[in-house]
Amino acid sequence: MNPEKIFLCRCEDVTLKQVRDLLDQGYTSPEEIKRILRIGMGPCQGKTCGLLLQQEIARYLKKRPEEIPLPHARPLVAGVPLEAIAEAADDER
Amino acid sequence: MNAEILIIGAGISGTAIAWNLARKGQKNIVVVDSGYPACGATGRCGAGVREQWATKMNCLMAQKSIAFFEQANEILEYPDDVEFKQEGYLILACTPEEDAQFTKNVALQNSLGIPSRKVTREEAKQIVPHLNEKAILSATFCGKDGHLNPFKMTDAFYRAAKRLGVVFLFPETVEGIDVSDGKVVAVRTDKRTIATSKVVDAAGGFSGEIAKMAGVSIPVYPERHEILVTEPIEKIQGPMVMSFSKNLYCQQVPHGSFVMGRGDPGAKHDHDISSGWRFLDEMAKTVREFLPLVAKLRVIRQWAGSYTMSPDRQPILGTVPEVEGFYLACGFSGHGFMFAPMTGLLMSEVILGEPTTLDMTELSLARFHQNQAIEIEKSVV
Numbered sequence: 001m002n003p004e005k006i007f008l009c010r011c012e013d014v015t016l017k018q019v020r021d022l023l024d025q026g027y028t029s030p031e032e033i034k035r036i037l038r039i040g041m042g043p044c045q046g047k048t049c050g051l052l053l054q055q056e057i058a059r060y061l062k063k064r065p066e067e068i069p070l071p072h073a074r075p076l077v078a079g080v081p082l083e084a085i086a087e088a089a090d091d092e093r
Numbered sequence: 094m095n096a097e098i099l100i101i102g103a104g105i106s107g108t109a110i111a112w113n114l115a116r117k118g119q120k121n122i123v124v125v126d127s128g129y130p131a132c133g134a135t136g137r138c139g140a141g142v143r144e145q146w147a148t149k150m151n152c153l154m155a156q157k158s159i160a161f162f163e164q165a166n167e168i169l170e171y172p173d174d175v176e177f178k179q180e181g182y183l184i185l186a187c188t189p190e191e192d193a194q195f196t197k198n199v200a201l202q203n204s205l206g207i208p209s210r211k212v213t214r215e216e217a218k219q220i221v222p223h224l225n226e227k228a229i230l231s232a233t234f235c236g237k238d239g240h241l242n243p244f245k246m247t248d249a250f251y252r253a254a255k256r257l258g259v260v261f262l263f264p265e266t267v268e269g270i271d272v273s274d275g276k277v278v279a280v281r282t283d284k285r286t287i288a289t290s291k292v293v294d295a296a297g298g299f300s301g302e303i304a305k306m307a308g309v310s311i312p313v314y315p316e317r318h319e320i321l322v323t324e325p326i327e328k329i330q331g332p333m334v335m336s337f338s339k340n341l342y343c344q345q346v347p348h349g350s351f352v353m354g355r356g357d358p359g360a361k362h363d364h365d366i367s368s369g370w371r372f373l374d375e376m377a378k379t380v381r382e383f384l385p386l387v388a389k390l391r392v393i394r395q396w397a398g399s400y401t402m403s404p405d406r407q408p409i410l411g412t413v414p415e416v417e418g419f420y421l422a423c424g425f426s427g428h429g430f431m432f433a434p435m436t437g438l439l440m441s442e443v444i445l446g447e448p449t450t451l452d453m454t455e456l457s458l459a460r461f462h463q464n465q466a467i468e469i470e471k472s473v474v
Contacts (some may be wrong), residue, residue, distance in 0.1 A: 079391030
């Protein structure tokens with residue numbers, strides 16, 4: 001299949017080709033790739049693409065996937081409207 | 094290994110300094126970082142750039158830096174895009190004191206050629222239609238200000254420096270700086286010793302620790318600042334909306350998401366960059382008050398980074414009297430990203446012994462040792 005048409009990150013529309021191009025340019029850490037391509041920075045926060053990115057980097061570096069660190073997981077676990085957070089904070093007073 | 098010039102830190106400042114030196118023909122430049130480019134404060138910042146400051150020095154640093162950003166893609170021959178969007182900063186005056194101070198700020202800015210202006214509540218509402226204008230007294234606006242992608246801007250300097258032969262070593266952690274007879278002679282890392290007579294401390298939040306390795310004490314400390322990003326939506330807000338007294342900055346970035354942050358007056362002076370609930374609560378309440386429409390959006394991620402605070406909220410750039418060959422580029426107090434083109438230029442001039450584009454007295458470490466009054470920048474969130 002054409003790597004230009006394979007999407008690793010569905011939230012941010014990042015293709016396999018974009019990831020492979022960056023790997024070829026020497027960007028091999030998931031944190032760097034995330035920051036340049038926005039892979040894993042969308043609403044699902046890398047829950048789908050994180051492992052795919054890990055596999056792709058491992059394949060490129062000829063390592064095992066578990067040797068490649070996953071990008072940092074950051075809060076929140078799921079999207080929450082700011083308004084809901086503000087209302088909850090009001091209730092605490 | 095040896096280096097003519099060794100730069101510690103591959104954030105926006107370190108990469109900008111490396112590129113400026115390399116483009117002037119300097120050879121054998123090495124940059125060391127314990128992580129990767131922009132992994133510290135740069136990659137965690139709010140992505141805003143502005144010319145609206147309250148001190149003349151900060152105004153000039155910002156003005157000349159923005160002139161560079163306008164042409165950064167071309168100058169650095171960047172194959173991607175640094176995403177510079179000039180749709181202004183709307184800075185809200187929420188107290189009579191702020192309203193009066195902003196009149197002075199605009200007069201200073203205009204005298205330097207910065208096209209900022211005072212605007213009424215109603216005008217502010219025209220600029221940002223979803224602004225709750227009842228919460229403000231007035232505002233200032235400057236259309237030259239805007240957004241710039243911190244990852245891409247750093248990547249642009251990094252790639253351009255690499256093309257000119259700069260060597261980047263990472264992940265590699267500096268563990269010591271050897272000084273002999275008052276001169277820098279080597280830098281020790283966890284992987285090797287690099288002989289060098291010139292070291293630049295561009296280590297952001299860790300610049301105090303790095304300086305200490307060379308036996309230099311500098312009046313800076315790291316301070317956690319938290320930030321969050323929402324889901325992306327279609328474009329509804331051009332400028333950054335900012336308030337110093339209400340502790341808020343909030344901008345819709347070209348990608349469509351809103352990035353917003355605030356400081357914590359009670360933050361400890363340490364390297365903590367964890368995320369907390371208290372920030373989320375306070376941020377949500379502040380946005381609901383000033384930009385109620387934006388409060389409908391979902392938060393998808395929060396993070397934090399270190400400001401490196403200096404006593405007057407202006408950077409510390411240049412030499413240190415005690416140690417020959419040790420240079421400082423630190424203490425940016427939350428605006429190192431937007432000053433980077435000038436940081437790079439001025440540092441390259443100092444290191445190469447050239448006349449400097451701006452008078453460096455006000456930026457020198459020595460300003461804190463003389464018993465003279467220093468002008469403190471108040472326009473910081």
